[in-house]
Amino acid sequence: MTRPKQERAVRTREAILMAAAEVFDEYGYSAAGVSKILQRAGVTQGAMYFHFKSKEDLGRAVLVEQASTLALPAEPAGLQQLIDLTLYLGLELQRNVLLRAGVRLAVEQGEAGLQDFTVYRWWIDRFRAELEVAGRRGDLLPQVDALEFARVLVASFTGTQLMSHLESGRESLPSEISVLWGYLLPGIATPGALARLTVDVERAKAML
The missing domain is CATH 1.10.10.60 (Homeodomain-like)
Structure with a gap:
């Protein structure tokens, strides 16, 4: 029983x-x-x-468990996987209510009476792991600090999804994330890595 x-x-x-x-x-x-x-x-x-x-x-x-229903990669694999992951998250925010609500609460913590950086730290660590793999492969420019850029990426992603939500109900989010990477990648990736990397929403859809 x-x-x-x-x-x-x-x-x-x-x-x-x-x-x-x-x-x-x-x-x-x-x-x-x-x-x-x-x-x-x-x-x-x-x-x-x-x-x-x-x-x-x-x-x-809801805030802390926002990613519990996501099909996330088991192991970090570098820059391409990081790009695919952010695009996948953009697509999931269009349909995954637990992720969407968790992200909303993370942004509106003052309204909810919360003061919790845990979920941001979790995503920073997740992104940093991908960047550290990229660094070991020689895909990052020498001046790139994995932790610093992971924080920049989480902040940029958060702002991008918020603006997309207000403007189009997140319909534009995958394309906005693609634009974001178009500006970020030249500042972190070596020329050789840039030649191999692709920012492709269709690749991310395969993760769904």
């Missing part, structure tokens, strides 16, 4: 988390009432508070 109960608890938590993501994404944190989340999830208040102590706790979970 223990395992069915555990499995049911896991499913209930997932249902609450996804319902919260949908409501946060649709209404924003402040307007996302607990009653809306409960109704969307089809669970009782007691079930929610068994898994999440408060609305703030639920918001933090």
Whole structure:
């Protein structure tokens, strides 16, 4: 009997988390009432508070677990994979509500009463790992610091997706990311690497 109960608890938590993501994404944190989340999830208040102590706790979970449903590469592989990954994230932001809500909460942390850099640090580390592989392969210019550029890329990606969201509901995001790389790559990649690299949305779609 223990395992069915555990499995049911896991499913209930997932249902609450996804319902919260949908409501946060649709209404924003402040307007996302607990009653809306409960109704969307089809669970009782007691079930929610068994898994999440408060609305703030639920918001933090959506923020931190935003990447949990993504099909991310198992190992870092260098600049091409980093380019493909950012394009893949752009496509996922068009359809993945947990990622979209997590990104929105990350940007709107003041409104949500949160002060958590964890998710930004996670993405910085993820991007840095790809850059470190590129550096070992000799694909980066000598002056490029992997950590510094990873921070620049996360900040640039965050701003790009926010502007695309406001302008086109993120419809333009993959093409905007492609433009971003067009300006960034000459500043970090060696001429030999530039000749091999491709910024191709179709490649990223294969990751979906």
